[in-house]
Amino acid sequence: xxxxxxxxxxxxxxxxxxxxxxxxxxxxxxxxxxxxxxxxxxxxxxxxxxxxxxxxxxxxxxxxxxxxxxxxxxxxxxxxxxxxxxxxxxxxxxxxxxxxxxxxxxxxxxxxxxxxxxxxxxxxxxxxxxxxxxxxxxxxxxxxxxxxxxxxxxxxxxxxxxxxxxxxxxxxxxxxxxxxxxxxxxxxxxxxxxxxxxxxxxxxxxxxxxxxxxxxxxxxxxxxxxxxxxxxxxxxxxxxxxxxxxxxxxxxxxxxxxxxxxxxxxxxxxxxxxxxxxxxxxxxxxxxxxxxxxxxxxxxxxxxxxxxxxxxxxxxxxxxxxxxxxxxxxxxxxxxxxxxxxxxxxxxxxxxxxxxxxxxxxxxxxxxxxxxxxxxxxxxxxxxxxxxxxxxxxxxxxxxxxxxxxxxxxxxxxxxxxxxxxxxxxxxxxxxxxxxxxxxxxxxxxxxxxxxxxxxxxxxxxxxxxxxxxxxxxxxxxxxxxxxxxxxxxxxxxxxxxxxxxxxxxxxxxxxxxxxxxxxxxxxxxxxxxxxxxxxxxxxxxxxxxxxxxx
Numbered sequence: 001x002x003x004x005x006x007x008x009x010x011x012x013x014x015x016x017x018x019x020x021x022x023x024x025x026x027x028x029x030x031x032x033x034x035x036x037x038x039x040x041x042x043x044x045x046x047x048x049x050x051x052x053x054x055x056x057x058x059x060x061x062x063x064x065x066x067x068x069x070x071x072x073x074x075x076x077x078x079x080x081x082x083x084x085x086x087x088x089x090x091x092x093x094x095x096x097x098x099x100x101x102x103x104x105x106x107x108x109x110x111x112x113x114x115x116x117x118x119x120x121x122x123x124x125x126x127x128x129x130x131x132x133x134x135x136x137x138x139x140x141x142x143x144x145x146x147x148x149x150x151x152x153x154x155x156x157x158x159x160x161x162x163x164x165x166x167x168x169x170x171x172x173x174x175x176x177x178x179x180x181x182x183x184x185x186x187x188x189x190x191x192x193x194x195x196x197x198x199x200x201x202x203x204x205x206x207x208x209x210x211x212x213x214x215x216x217x218x219x220x221x222x223x224x225x226x227x228x229x230x231x232x233x234x235x236x237x238x239x240x241x242x243x244x245x246x247x248x249x250x251x252x253x254x255x256x257x258x259x260x261x262x263x264x265x266x267x268x269x270x271x272x273x274x275x276x277x278x279x280x281x282x283x284x285x286x287x288x289x290x291x292x293x294x295x296x297x298x299x300x301x302x303x304x305x306x307x308x309x310x311x312x313x314x315x316x317x318x319x320x321x322x323x324x325x326x327x328x329x330x331x332x333x334x335x336x337x338x339x340x341x342x343x344x345x346x347x348x349x350x351x352x353x354x355x356x357x358x359x360x361x362x363x364x365x366x367x368x369x370x371x372x373x374x375x376x377x378x379x380x381x382x383x384x385x386x387x388x389x390x391x392x393x394x395x396x397x398x399x400x401x402x403x404x405x406x407x408x409x410x411x412x413x414x415x416x417x418x419x420x421x422x423x424x425x426x427x428x429x430x431x432x433x434x435x436x437x438x439x440x441x442x443x444x445x446x447x448x449x450x451x452x453x454x455x456x457x458x459x460x461x462x463x464x465x466x467x468x469x470x471x472x473x474x475x476x477x478x479x480x481x482x483x484x485x486x487x488x489x490x491x492x493x494x495x496x497x498x499x500x501x502x503x504x505x506x507x508x509x510x511x512x513x514x515x516x517x518x519x520x521x522x523x524x525x526x527x528x529x530x531x532x533x534x535x536x537x538x539x540x541x542x543x544x545x546x547x548x549x550x551x
Contacts, residue, residue: 032213037094038193039143040300042141048128048140050088050398051529053377055482055506057083057402059359059442061372062325077268078425079442081359082405082459083374083390084504086477087138089399092116092126094145100126102393103289104153104209105384107132109372111141111189112391114399117150123168125151128399130191130387134525135403136504136547141189149180150206152289157232161186163396164219166206174199179207179221183235200235202228206287209248216270220246220258222287227258227272241272247284252294257313259292259301261285267299267313278316282306289382295362300348304337308350320349322368324355331355335379344385344404351383357392376400386431405457405477407440411501415455415475429470446480463507464489466497473498475520481506483529491515491538499524499544506530510551511538519544526551 039045057077091100100116103125110133118374125146131139141482146165153164163182179202185195202224202400211218216238217230227249228240245261251257255275256268265279282303284290292301299313300322308322323335331354340351348362357380360368378397383390390402421437426445429452430436436453448470457477464480466472470492478501481487486507491497493513500520508530511517515535519526519542527547534540540551 035146035148036193036197037145037147038191039092039145041235045140045143048090048092048143049138050090051483052088053482053484054085054529055484055504056442056461056479057085057482058375058461059083059372060326060375062370075424075426076444078421078423078427080440081274081371082442082457082477082479083442084403084405085376085458085482086132086401086403088397089114089128089138089140089401091396091398092128092143092145094126096147097126097145100124101395102382102399103151104382105391105393105399106155107384107386107389107391108156111156112389112399112401113154113156113186114152114391114393115154115163115165117165121150122164125165127151127154127163127191129161129186129191131189131398132401132402136525137355138401142186142191144184144191144193152207153209155210155212155217156186158302159187160184161191161230162210162217162232164207164210177201177203177221179204179219179225181207181210181217181219181230183204183217183232183236200230200237202226202237202240203242204246207264208246208289209291211249211251213251218249218251218256220249222246227256227268229272231272239272241268245284247289248291250291250293250299255313257292257294257299259284259290261290265292265299265301265311267317276314276316277320278311280309282309283321285337288337289339291382293343294339295343295348300341300343300362302338302341302350305333307338307352308341308348320368322350322358322360322370324350324352325358325370325373326332326355328354328356340382341382342383342385342390345391347385347404349383349385349390351380351392353381354379356380357383357390374402374436388513392536400435405440405459405479407438407456411455411476412438418453418455421454431467431470454478461487463487466495468489468495468512470495471498472496473500474503475500477502479504479506486530488530491517499526499542501525503527504529508533511540512537513537515539516541518542 058479072158103117104115112130114128129142129143149167151165183198183527185192204221226240229238248259261284265278290302301309303309310319335354342349348360350358356373359371378394382393392400413439418438420439429448431449433450440457446464451471453473488508490510496516511534516539528550
């Protein structure tokens with residue numbers, strides 16, 4: 001977010017007003033695209049997807065962070081959350097916009113919508129639309145450059161992208177305020193400027209967040225700003241209320257919650273009538289990104305150096321702080337802060353800047369159970385999650401697309417009678433063993449000398465060895481290594497690897513004399529980043545989608 005000087009005057013914004021501001025204007029600009037440019041170079045868009053670090057992600061767990069790992073002398077247990085990094089999206093760059101950072105992500109259906117801004121002087125931004133329908137092959141389908149505006153937040157709804165940001169109103173012939181909301185047609189992953197852009201302007205140094213709910217568009221603007229409800233059809237103002245320093249907005253069950261850095265959280269109805277306040281005295285910083293999100297009966301707030309604050313959304317009672325797990329050396333203290341929070345089922349994610357992306361289990365009516373730090377490069381400034389994906393904005397490292405690899409519901413049903421795996425992270429199946437498990441785990445080493453059936457989602461950090469005459473059957477998702485540190489899967493003499501689901505190998509698949517890899521069903525997918533090294537007497541059976549045509 002743009003940095004502005006601290007206000008020195010006392011504003012009379014402590015009481016709510018519900019009239020519409022006379023400063024609101026709506027401007028439709030179908031032909032004037034002087035300060036806008038759509039990227040038409042398809043090769044550039046294609047090359048924006050990076051796979052250098054793709055693959056299995058480690059999680060630095062609490063025991064390791066605190067120095068208590070292996071204190072008992074027991075073998076390290078296989079970890080929960082078998083996450084994989086699908087790909088990274090390189091930050092857009094153009095003349096005058098060389099230092100953009102991702103500011104917000106919205107996920108809807110097969111697409112992720114990403115906004116970019118700059119913390120430097122001036123106003124520069126961008127927008128990306130990314131097709132994530134195929135997790136093996138994400139694509140940037142549309143990119144828009146704004147040469148005169150920061151884009152701080154983005155939301156997609158019913159064929160339109162809504163942007164919230166800041167513009168220099170003194171240099172604009174149309175803007176009546178520094179804060180704006182824009183409505184742009186977006187169909188099938190493509191932004192359409194020919195249909196025109198509808199703008200609404202409001203008071204406040206910079207629009208900080210936007211959320212579309214039904215036929216309403218809710219926008220917050222920062223210092224000297226408002227929360228304002230617009231009509232989604234034409235961006236005319238419905239109702240507004242002033243606040244001292246708004247950073248974020250979220251909604252649930254016809255309730256609107258806003259985060260005011262000067263006071264805390266205010267919960268309102270759809271008419272912006274106040275229901276309750278949650279006083280918070282944390283230091284939210286000057287014009288920094290901070291978010292809030294409902295989680296069951298609670299509301300979770302990104303509170304900078306304090307981590308994530310959890311409060312009862314009805315009573316306002318403080319429940320706990322989820323702390324920042326690590327304090328890395330050589331990282332400025334000001335960059336070890338919780339910038340954003342996101343909730344996906346029982347998973348709580350915290351974007352902790354230089355302290356990384358923290359994953360916790362958000363237990364209903366209980367304290368959050370810290371799992372660890374997901375090993376990503378860069379400073380994590382924002383996080384969003386939906387379905388089986390996590391999107392982390394990490395400064396110069398760009399947008400990182402992470403797959404949770406949750407077991408498919410139907411798979412769980414078919415394998416319901418199997419026991420959950422709870423053993424070592426170094427899996428070693430003996431020559432006389434006949435074992436079967438279900439679940440979702442992270443392994444370090446993986447050796448099968450006997451017979452093993454796995455149902456669920458599994459990742460392996462190092463090599464996979466299926467020795468002579470052994471059998472490995474997997475039903476679900478199985479991912480090996482990562483692109484920056486490739487490891488192989490070896491199917492030994494007369495051994496069998498039977499696959500039903502999705503197999504990804506960041507390395508080679510080696511099929512020795514008499515070895516068989518067999519794909520079950522009609523929908524199996526194999527994505528091999530190395531080579532398939534097949535002995536003349538090895539067998540490849542079944543129907544499958546060979547993503548990179550390596551067979």
